[in-house]
Amino acid sequence: MRTRRKRGLAVTELETHAAHTGLAHQFQNLDQQQDADTLGIWVFLVTEIMFFGGVFAAYAIYRGFYFAAFEGGSHILDVRLGAFNTVALLGSSLTMALSVRSAQSGNRRALVLFLILTMILGGVFLGVKAYEYDQKFVEHVVPSLDWAPEGAVLARLAPGGLEHAELYFIFYFAMTGLHALHMIIGMGLLLWLVLRSRKGSFTPSYFAPVEVVGLYWHFVDIVWIFLFPLLYLIGGRY
Amino acid sequence: MQGLPFQPEQASTIARSVDNLHFFITAVTLFFTFLIFSIIFYFMIKYRRRSPGERPKAIEGSLPLEILWTAIPTLIVAVIFVWGSSLYFQNAEPPAGAMEIFVTGKQWMWKVEHPEGQREINELHVPLGRPVKLTMTSEDIIHDFFVPAFRVKKDVLPGRYTSLWFQPTKLGTFHLFCAQYCGAFHAGMIGSVIVLEPDAYERWLAGGVQGESMEAAGQKIFQQSGCSTCHLGDGTGPAPSLLGVYGQPVRLTNGQTVTADDAYVRESILNPGAKIVQGYAPIMPSFQGQLTEEQINSLIAYIRLLGKEQAKPKEEGKK
């Protein structure tokens, strides 16, 4: 691990030793550091809850106003793809949890393997998402950029009012788009973990980054657990 | 309290009571400001440091004092809250028999329509001593109708109606301001409310360009736009009769009951699929983009008229 200090001040021996064990200079011991890291990621996740909460609240209000339009919009989405993605993401949370466990038990090979599996499942999710987005263009239900529903799609959307259906799709893209953005960032974090794990940076007494990224990844998963029924499962067709 | 140099005229029935509350709060503000300022000033002098080594004794606090100065402010704000809220509630609804005038705001002017058909731009003529209710909407963005002398103000929103009422108690010309920033000439979106003696008002109404009344205009639009084809008065058509409907509860196909107010009428015209009356099919076309705000206002005036035509002993529904 590189030292935390840039240059100028002499780094004491204590600090050098600490740097090798992964202890940052502002902390007294690894426990305090781990505690702080964990609290830090939880506070961050609270901010994410507030962030997504805002758009969920706006969504809930409009869904209340324009239920028929939202129901119509929801029926345009492919439930099977959404369900498949849900399973993929849940699977990735499992592999993520297993990777944390591997780090905890010092099993480097398993750690790297599970991290890569998590990335693969995340990549599958994003791939399906990209396909779904492309489908929206095919069906011409992309607000502002390509909004010209026709045929069967138009028939589904018209009863609720086309402009309110467009509102549904704005929320669809905004919510899943923000979620996908968080997943892409998560993939980046996972890659960083893979690289560090392969170098042997994590030991049973120091694996906080794995835990922290794990918490983040689980959170992104939970957001999807809410998104899926809210966006895909409106109305009583099931 | 009239005649103070720093207040606007009191020209409506509520102005004095609002000012009384205002002065009470002013008194509270001045009292506590003066109290804190003088105590601090006194302490700053009395307990000024007299020698560099002074070590005052520690005083932790005092629970009785904390309770005292929590309870007293709470009591005072409770008084202000109750006073302000009850005044607000009292003034929320216009008295019966209020004249109904339509106001449309747009960047950067006020358009006024009297029920008799008289139209004004940036001016509102009203008679002395009668309550006036304004039903307002915006053609574009959020504005705000503000008459300082009457102590009334309400935002004017696109896509929906808001209302305010007042009863003038003084003759004269009073400022009308837009009080919600609305772009380049927000400061220019001002006008006057002109209060006339009742007979002078009638003369004003009768003179000038005489258009048809809003109700007559609304009836014409009702027929020309095809509304009368389906909304037959005897209820035998594919759409509900509108006699006796305005202001009354309406049962919908989804089981809900709503009141047929201005917002409901407007929505039914522009977005008919949103609420369907129980027992009817969702076949009404939307008139979105085909009617101006003034035409919709006229239709509302006409439908209000139809609402009075069934001899039901119910009072006009409160919103």
Next chain:
Amino acid sequence: MSTATLEPRVYVQRNYLNADYGWRSWLFTLDHKRIALLYLVSVTFFFVIGGSFAVLMRIHLVEPQGALVQPETYNKLFTLHGIVMIFFFLIPSIPAVLGNFLVPLMIGARDLAFPRLNLLSWYIYMVGGMFTLYSAIAGGVDVGWTFYTPYSSTYSNTQVTAVAIGVFITGFSSILTGLNFIVTIHKMRAPGLTWFRMPLFLWAMYATSIIMVLGTPVLAITIFLLALEHLFHVGIFSPALGGDPLLFQHLFWFYSHPAVYIMILPAMGVVSEIIACFARKRIFGYKVVGFSSVAIAVLGFLVWGHHMFVTGQSVYAGLIFSFLSFMVAIPSAIKVFNWTSTLYKGSISYEAPMLYAMGFIGLFTMGGLTGLFLASLATDVHLNGTYFIVAHFHYIMVGGAVMGYLGGIHFWWPKISGRKYPNGWAALAAAIIFVGFNLTFFPQFLLGYLGMPRRYAFYPAEFQVLNVMSSAGATVLGVGYLIPLVYLIWSMRYGPIAESNPWGATGLEWQTPSPPPTENFAEIPVVTEEAYAYAEKKGAGGD
């Protein structure tokens, strides 16, 4: 060359300022103290920009027809004045400058929990600032800092997207700072430093951080949706396209009301520290004051609807928000009474920081009390949207928060810079600021009650006298603000060297040298005393 003639103006000890040289050592620093100084320079820069807009506005308003600019330009001036002052000065000021510098020192730690996040916070702030400056240069923004739709989303053709991006980005700076403080205060207190031994400044920073962390994300998503609407002409908040403009207002004010508590709570924390030191007494009712900070933070999230009393919302909603708005006033009142009681039987001296603290109490009291007019439904109907509102929030933001900030800068300046400034000039500046402030903003209460709406680029002639008074005051206020800029910069080179504890204050930060070494403490201190243990302190002032 004889050492006897060498003037004692050279630092002999190693400290965070001379630990390293060169621009890289500043722009890539992880030292919370240097990051605090980076923020100090930036917030001062934005204060000057926002203040310049204000000066232009007040000059323009001396004439009823407008003396200086076209209405469209005036609208851009007040918009950018608000955006720059709120997001780029008031919100960061005390937390990012004084908080960053002092929190680790007061806690007895070597740095914040996450130094790299701290530096990132500053860079994020600067990027957001650049977007905002760009929007100002590339034509300006005219939607008001409140961005009400549909004007901002559908009608305005100014740089709304650019400034929205700027505000969105800067919000994350706030969030990360708050996160850092929360974790630091929870996990890194020195041994013996229990919650109830912490200085009240830390309680204030903690409460502020809670608001930053919970509220700012909501602003972020709101601005994000607004930008989407503006960019793609979709209808999230615009009725013509199916949306609801009041939904925007609810979402916007859900953050922006707590935001005002982000701006005032830190100043209250500073005032507690100053009063305790300059009265040489423990703050009266320490626990009550600490809890009040938290109460204000919590209650502050429940009152946003009082900005919307005249939007046609239900009277019952109005009732609830009015009631809660009155409730949130109570903890602030309690603090004022406790500060005043601290002076009782104290030993009071009147250096510049104390003058600012006293000014704060007076002006904050007035500003807070004028909030009662606005919390009360019946009077708010008349006063909403007028200059009364402008006066109310400037009394709190400027008379309160800015004076608190200046008081804090003056109090901790010796610690931060290792130099003292001339107290005579500082006291003079404080007096000029106090007078200029009142002259600027008191007439605005009267203007508002008389009915002059806010955000008017021109106005009826009957309002001119009060406007001219206000503009005259603004000139005095501007001069007052320039004076500290001059002597504080002067002091960095020519001011007398400061000892560790020039004010004789309690608190761990005063037990380090002035300026502190990079690592703050050679050894992590162990705390055995209560906060503000003035009665037990030995010796008078100094070390």
